[in-house]
Amino acid sequence: MASSNLMVGLEIGTSKICVVVGEGKPDGTIKILGVGQAPSRGVRKGEIVDFETAMKCVHEAVVDAEEKSDIMIRSVYIGITGAHIQSFNNRGCVTLPEERDEIDEQDVDDVKINAREVSIPAQNAFLHSIIQSYHIDGHDGVLSPVGMLGQRLEADFHIIHGVRNRIQNTIRCVKELPLDVEDVVFTAFASAQVVLTQHQKNLGALVIDIGGGTTDYILYVDGAVRQSGVLAVGGDHITNDISMGLRIPMTRAEKLKIEEGSTVLGNCLPGETVLLKDDSGFAGKEVERETLNTIIHMRLRETFELLKRRLEDEPYLDYLGEGIFITGGCSQLNGIDNLAEEVFGVPARSSHARTMSGLTSAFENPQFSAAIGLIKYAQAMQGDRQPRGGIRGLMGKFFQRMR
Amino acid sequence: MIQLSRNYSLPEKKEDDLAIKIIGVGGAGANALDRIVLDGMEHAEMIAINTDVQSLASSVATSKVQIGREVTRGLGAGGDPELGYHAAREAAGELREALAGARMVFVCAGLGGGTGSGAAPLIAEMAHENGALVVAFATLPFAFEGKRRTAQAMEALHELQRVSDAVVCFENDRMGDIVLPKAGIHQAFAVADTTISQSVRAIVNVVRRPGLIRIGFDELIAALRSQNSRCLFGFGESDSDNRAHEALALALKNPLMNRGKMLTDAQAVLVQISGGPGMTLTEVEIVMQELNRHVEDHTQILFGTSVDGKMGNRMSVTLISSLSAEGSAQPAPMRRASKTAPKPEPPVVEPEPAFEAEPESIPIATEYATPLPEPVTTTSEEAEPEPVAEPAMEEDAAPVAELPPPARRVRKPAPKIEPEQTPELAPAKKDKCVQARQEVMQFEPVTRGRFEKSEPTIVEGQDLDVPTFLRKNVRVK
Numbered sequence: 001m002a003s004s005n006l007m008v009g010l011e012i013g014t015s016k017i018c019v020v021v022g023e024g025k026p027d028g029t030i031k032i033l034g035v036g037q038a039p040s041r042g043v044r045k046g047e048i049v050d051f052e053t054a055m056k057c058v059h060e061a062v063v064d065a066e067e068k069s070d071i072m073i074r075s076v077y078i079g080i081t082g083a084h085i086q087s088f089n090n091r092g093c094v095t096l097p098e099e100r101d102e103i104d105e106q107d108v109d110d111v112k113i114n115a116r117e118v119s120i121p122a123q124n125a126f127l128h129s130i131i132q133s134y135h136i137d138g139h140d141g142v143l144s145p146v147g148m149l150g151q152r153l154e155a156d157f158h159i160i161h162g163v164r165n166r167i168q169n170t171i172r173c174v175k176e177l178p179l180d181v182e183d184v185v186f187t188a189f190a191s192a193q194v195v196l197t198q199h200q201k202n203l204g205a206l207v208i209d210i211g212g213g214t215t216d217y218i219l220y221v222d223g224a225v226r227q228s229g230v231l232a233v234g235g236d237h238i239t240n241d242i243s244m245g246l247r248i249p250m251t252r253a254e255k256l257k258i259e260e261g262s263t264v265l266g267n268c269l270p271g272e273t274v275l276l277k278d279d280s281g282f283a284g285k286e287v288e289r290e291t292l293n294t295i296i297h298m299r300l301r302e303t304f305e306l307l308k309r310r311l312e313d314e315p316y317l318d319y320l321g322e323g324i325f326i327t328g329g330c331s332q333l334n335g336i337d338n339l340a341e342e343v344f345g346v347p348a349r350s351s352h353a354r355t356m357s358g359l360t361s362a363f364e365n366p367q368f369s370a371a372i373g374l375i376k377y378a379q380a381m382q383g384d385r386q387p388r389g390g391i392r393g394l395m396g397k398f399f400q401r402m403r
Numbered sequence: 404m405i406q407l408s409r410n411y412s413l414p415e416k417k418e419d420d421l422a423i424k425i426i427g428v429g430g431a432g433a434n435a436l437d438r439i440v441l442d443g444m445e446h447a448e449m450i451a452i453n454t455d456v457q458s459l460a461s462s463v464a465t466s467k468v469q470i471g472r473e474v475t476r477g478l479g480a481g482g483d484p485e486l487g488y489h490a491a492r493e494a495a496g497e498l499r500e501a502l503a504g505a506r507m508v509f510v511c512a513g514l515g516g517g518t519g520s521g522a523a524p525l526i527a528e529m530a531h532e533n534g535a536l537v538v539a540f541a542t543l544p545f546a547f548e549g550k551r552r553t554a555q556a557m558e559a560l561h562e563l564q565r566v567s568d569a570v571v572c573f574e575n576d577r578m579g580d581i582v583l584p585k586a587g588i589h590q591a592f593a594v595a596d597t598t599i600s601q602s603v604r605a606i607v608n609v610v611r612r613p614g615l616i617r618i619g620f621d622e623l624i625a626a627l628r629s630q631n632s633r634c635l636f637g638f639g640e641s642d643s644d645n646r647a648h649e650a651l652a653l654a655l656k657n658p659l660m661n662r663g664k665m666l667t668d669a670q671a672v673l674v675q676i677s678g679g680p681g682m683t684l685t686e687v688e689i690v691m692q693e694l695n696r697h698v699e700d701h702t703q704i705l706f707g708t709s710v711d712g713k714m715g716n717r718m719s720v721t722l723i724s725s726l727s728a729e730g731s732a733q734p735a736p737m738r739r740a741s742k743t744a745p746k747p748e749p750p751v752v753e754p755e756p757a758f759e760a761e762p763e764s765i766p767i768a769t770e771y772a773t774p775l776p777e778p779v780t781t782t783s784e785e786a787e788p789e790p791v792a793e794p795a796m797e798e799d800a801a802p803v804a805e806l807p808p809p810a811r812r813v814r815k816p817a818p819k820i821e822p823e824q825t826p827e828l829a830p831a832k833k834d835k836c837v838q839a840r841q842e843v844m845q846f847e848p849v850t851r852g853r854f855e856k857s858e859p860t861i862v863e864g865q866d867l868d869v870p871t872f873l874r875k876n877v878r879v880k
Contacts, residue, residue, distance in 0.1 A: 044857045083860060232860040233867050240852045241870035245879045250853060291879045298871040306862055 005382070006033075006071060009374025010058070010179075011079040011187060012170060014043050014213025014236055015329060017057050018368055019065035021073065022358070022375035024382070030375055032358035035368060036065025045213040045232040046081035046187075048169050055173050062177065075180035077374040079187040080127065080170055081214045083232035084163040089132070090115050093154045103136070103145045107153050115157040125164035127186050132156040132224035158225040160186050183381065188216035188228055190373030193380070194353035194363075195325050196220065203321030207351075208307065208340070209370060210330035212236050215303055219316055226316045231306060235330040238299050245295045246287055252276060256292065262334035263297045265290070300336060304343040323347035327369040423447040423607060424505040424535075428523040429487070430455065431513020431542055431592075433462045438596040439511075439603055440464060447607060450501050452526065454478065454490045454518045468501050470494035470522060484555055487521020498529055507610070508535040509603055510567070512559075515544035515552035520559035528566040537567040538606065538623075540599050545575045569624050571602060571636065571723075601638045605721040609675045609707065622673055622705040623723065635669060637722040642715070645861045646678075647686035650720040651693050669724040671703040677711055678718035683864045685874075690720055 005024040011017065019036040038060035042050030066073055092115025094107055116129055134142040136150035145153055171181050192207045201220040209216045212235045218228040235257070242261075243253035260274045273286040311317050323346045326336055331350040340348035353363040353372040362368055425447050427436030433451050440449050440463050451464035454471040455478060471490025491498065502508065508530035512523035519541075527537045541560055544552045564570045575595055609623065639653025674694060676687055687708055698704065851859070854868035861867070865874060872879055 044854070045860065049857065083858075231862070231867075236853065237867065237870075240854065240868075241872065244852050244870050245872060294877065295870070295872055295879060298875060298877060302867075302871045302875075306867075309863070 005379075007375045007378040007382075008065070008073050008076045009079070009190070009371040009378065010062070010076040010174065011190075011371040011374065012043060012048070012054065012058060012173070013040055013211050013329075013370075014046055014234060015211070016040050016367070017061040018371045019061045019073070019076070020362065020368060020371040020375060021065055021069040021071055022372065024375075024379040025357075028379070029357060030372070030379060032362050032372065032375075033071065034065055034067075034069025035362040035371075036061045036063070036068055038064060040212070043213065045083060045234070045236075046211070046230070047084075047166055047213075048173055051169070051173060055176055058173060059177055062179065073179065075182050076174060077182050077378045078170060078174055078184055079190055079370050079374055080162065080167055080184050081187045081211070081216050081230055082162065082166055083214070083230055084124075084166050085127070085160065085186060085230045086124075086162070087158060087160040087228045088118075089156060089158050089226070090118050091154055091156050092116070093152065095152050096150070101149050101151060103148050103150055103153055105146055108134075108146060108155075111153050111155045112157065115155060116159065118159070120159075120161045121163075123163055123165065124161045125167060126159060126161050127167070127184060128158075128160040128189060130158045130160070130189075130225045132158055132226070133222075156224075158228065160189070160228055162186075182378065185374055185377050186216070186218075186228065187211075187370040187373075188218040188230075189225070190371075190377050191216070191327055191369040192218045192220065192225075193373040193376040195327050195351050195369055195373070196322075197354065198223065200322040200325075204316070204319045205322040206311070206317075206320055206324045206344075206346075208324060208326045208331075209328040210234055210303075210326065210336075211328045211370075212330075215307065216328075217307060217311075219311065219320075221316045221319045227311055227314055229310065231303065231310075233299075233303050233306075234328075238296055238330070238333075241295050241299050242292065246285075246291070248276065248285065248287075256287070257296065257333075260289070260292060261296050262293050263300050263339045264335035265293055265297050268293070296333065297339070300330075300333070300339055301343060304340055308344055317344070317346070320346050323349070325349060325351040327351050327366045329367045331366045422505050423507045423509070424450055424502065424530075425509045425603060426450045426452060426502075426511065426526060426530075427462070427464065428452045428510060428512040428526055429516055429519030430458050431516070431595075432511045432519055432523070433458055433464070434592070435511040435513075435540070435542075435596045435599040435603075437463050438593075438600040442600050442604065444604060444607065448505075452491075452498070452501075452518075452522065454487065454522075466501065468494065468497050470498070470518075482552070482555075483517045484521035484559060487517040487519070488525060489521075490518065491522035491525040495529070498526060499533070502526075502530050502533050502535070505530065505533065505535045508533075508537050509540060509606070510537060510563075511540045511599055511603070512563075513542045513544070514556035514559045514563075515548060516555075520555050524559060524562035524566055527563055531566055531568075537569075539563045539567040539570045540573070540603060541570060542573045542575055542595055542599065571606075573598060598636070602636045602723075605636075605638050605675070605719075606723070608677065608709075609673070609721060609723075616706060616708045622707070635672075635722065635724040638719065640717050640719040642717040644863065645859075646716075646718045646864075647689040647720075648693065648859070648861070650718050651690045654720045654722050655697065669698065669702055671705060672698055672722060672724040673705040673707075675707045675709070675721040675723075676718070677709045677714060677721075679714040679716060680710055680712060681716065681864060682708075682710060682714075682718055685866050685869070686718060686864055689859070689861075689866070694722075 007022050007024060009020045009022070017038050017040045021033045021035070023031045023033055025031060038057050040054070040057050042048060042053030042057065048054045062073055092111040092113070094110045094114055096103065096107065112129055116126060120126070133140060133156050134145045135154040136142050136145055136148055137152050142148065167184060171184060174181055188207060188209050191209045192201075195207050196205050202223040204221040206217065206219045213232065214234050215231040216229070217231070219226050238261075239250060239254045239257055242248070242257055243250045246253065248256070256274070256276065268289045272289045274289050274292065276285045276287055308317070324340050324344055326340055326348060327350070330336065337348045337350050350366065352366040353369050363372055423446060425436065425439060425444070427433045427450070430453065433453055436449055436451055448466065449464040451459055451462040451467045452470060453459045454469070456469060459467050459469055471486070471493055473493055508527070510523055510527045510530065512519035514520050514523070523539065523541070527539055531537050541563055543556050543560070546553070560570065560572060573595060606623065637654035637656070639650040639656070641649035641653060643649055672694075674691070676690055678686070691706070694704070851866070851868040852870075857868070859866050859868055
């Protein structure tokens with residue numbers, strides 16, 4: 001890429017692959033330059049099952065994005081999801097040597113490594129260790145410990161991990177193209193970067209990204225990630241249910257879901273029907289609208305209930321000041337926010353990426369939340385890196401030595 | 404869905420009358436017995452029998468019998484089966500006393516040595532004469548223990564097969580396969596003990612646990628029927644989200660199972676699935692579907708399931724089968740020929756062909772296809788040919804009327820154990836009953852549509868790939 005503030009997010013979804021090209025502005029906003037997408041094949045429940053086919057689809061999407069944004073894509077940030085992704089909270093701790101009582105960056109790195117020293121299954125790899133808060137000598141709520149005085153530094157981390165080989169599969173699929181992989185990001189984490197503002201993260205919010213094959217969730221309280229995970233149920237399941245329940249082909253079920261589907265029950269006239277058009281335009285089958293909605297409703301309600309039960313393992317669900325944000329392709333389903341509100345008992349709304357400029361049609365589409373979030377994540381990462389190597393980093397070191 | 408209603412605890416109470424004794428003979432038998440005791444086994448009496456006083460003293464079994472006070476003077480039998488045999492002969496009175504009252508006797512012995520090879524067949528025979536059903540668990544020595552030991556073991560094994568209703572045979576060599584090459588020899592033997600312990604427990608549970616679909620002793624014998632054979636045994640337990648799949652995978656991983664590869668050659672496979680009240684039909688179905696991939700179409704599947712509150716979140720799968728090693732060198736009817744001949748017991752031979760004939764005539768596939776109204780009816784019906792009591796019956800009958808007609812044994816229900824079953828069993832209906840017994844549960848054809856071939860998403864015991872409305876039984880249309 002020509003300039004380093006051009007970033008590309010690639011999400012290999014179950015139903016579609018999207019590539020978003022964005023440009024990071026100095027003021028922290030992002031401008032979307034172009035969006036490429038291609039229908040996805042060879043992906044089930046967020047994971048690649050047919051390597052060759054998936055690779056072709058990724059290639060198509062990347063070419064599409066290159067054409068639209070007029071930029072040559074060399075490296076990407078990829079989103080990862082799948083039922084194998086798990087998370088937990090852990091605390092790391094380091095004690096400073098006797099003769100020193102100022103916490104420096106090395107200590108912060110150590111505490112991070114320390115927090116990771118927990119047993120995850122042998123075949124798993126760490127995706128993220130997200131800082132929640134630091135404690136110095138038992139005093140909590142410290143946000144940035146570098147430079148502070150203390151003997152004992154503790155840090156709470158939210159650790160997300162997944163099966164190494166499955167993550168590698170996705171990375172390899174991209175590398176074969178060949179494209180460089182800058183980083184791998186859990187999709188819900190990426191989505192949350194653009195769906196939520198910092199303020200909302202502080203007040204407490206739950207992001208549910210319902211995609212084609214998986215439902216990813218991430219919960220923020222006090223500005224930090226507390227819970228996250230994946231439920232391998234998504235829009236595909238709804239389509240499959242409709243297809244089986246109404247005995248119609250998958251493609252038609254998908255269309256019916258998007259055009260006519262709703263999660264609201266008891267809202268249609270008795271005996272109200274939807275006419276399924278034949279390919280040739282002739283009237284085909286008649287489907288009772290209530291039946292269609294019942295099928296969708298049951299599946300989504302169950303999904304939300306399962307999610308709720310998972311989240312209830314820890315007490316954070318009570319601290320959602322901002323409520324629930326539903327994004328991803330499925331969030332476009334009529335009435336999904338009401339259903340979530342009913343199940344969780346917390347205000348819920350369908351949401352999409354904010355604080356963007358450029359292609360409005362792209363960032364207002366909830367399907368792209370994760371891909372745009374990848375760019376936001378990339379920007380944050382680069383922002384993190386630059387000062388350390390740049391002038392501010394040097395200055396910082398200089399000052400440190402002076403002290 | 405299967406639901407356990409309160410009344411189902413009733414059969415369990417009844418079964419408490421069914422006295423089970425587990426007997427460890429010789430050093431290896433004592434080790435296996437210790438393992439069983441340490442792993443915990445309720446409702447069974449443990450008896451250690453040995454010539455070696457030291458080994459006997461260190462055993463944790465509840466009751467102990469020393470044999471061969473005169474012959475060996477408290478020492479071991481020194482690897483001589485003759486000595487072991489005479490030792491047991493000498494203590495015949497004590498042994499009979501110890502065995503008295505047992506309905507079911509498990510004899511665990513390590514074959515190849517003195518006490519195990521010599522005494523175990525005799526003890527099994529005594530138990531049998533006492534009217535108990537006898538299942539022998541025999542371990543064969545490692546190949547490196549020498550040809551002589553192997554020969555002694557084989558001889559003893561044949562003897563055991565002659566006098567027991569079923570022999571589960573563990574080959575130490577195969578057991579060693581899963582022990583790391585570097586692991587100590589202790590560990591190798593420990594694996595053998597653990598496997599025996601698991602299988603004794605599994606078999607006891609299979610027969611005792613109140614089953615929704617119960618497996619009776621007849622099925623057990625059918626599964627183990629091919630004599631002179633290699634026993635396939637697998638036991639798996641899991642409590643994870645995907646417990647059905649995991650329990651089966653573990654069961655297939657068992658050293659005696661060879662990852663299910665050997666199941667393809669088996670004639671009959673006994674499957675017992677048990678779990679806590681939370682066990683779902685889907686989970687049972689997952690196990691059966693996956694298992695079906697491992698067996699041939701013609702294989703008879705003897706299927707049982709039970710719900711046990713004690714299992715909590717766990718679910719266990721037990722697989723028992725046998726494989727004729729050398730083209731069934733020992734045909735079934737030869738089993739109890741000579742030794743038992745003086746006792747009027749020839750009909751014992753009879754059940755064998757009966758069981759053999761039935762399974763082959765009805766392939767399991769059709770059985771499953773036939774719908775049956777409710778699992779509930781099953782429970783009352785399936786237990787019907789309860790052979791557990793049969794030997795007792797015979798013993799009672801034998802002295803009075805010599806040689807009851809062969810068919811009688813099969814036909815006779817077990818009045819003492821399941822008196823309430825008797826009316827159901829018009830003798831004429833018998834054949835039909837045996838056939839119908841297995842069709843018990845008809846699985847709804849649950850499809851996963853698009854996700855048919857993908858990894859199932861099982862959360863909280865539910866297969867989420869199956870449409871919600873199907874699982875919740877909501878009628879659409």
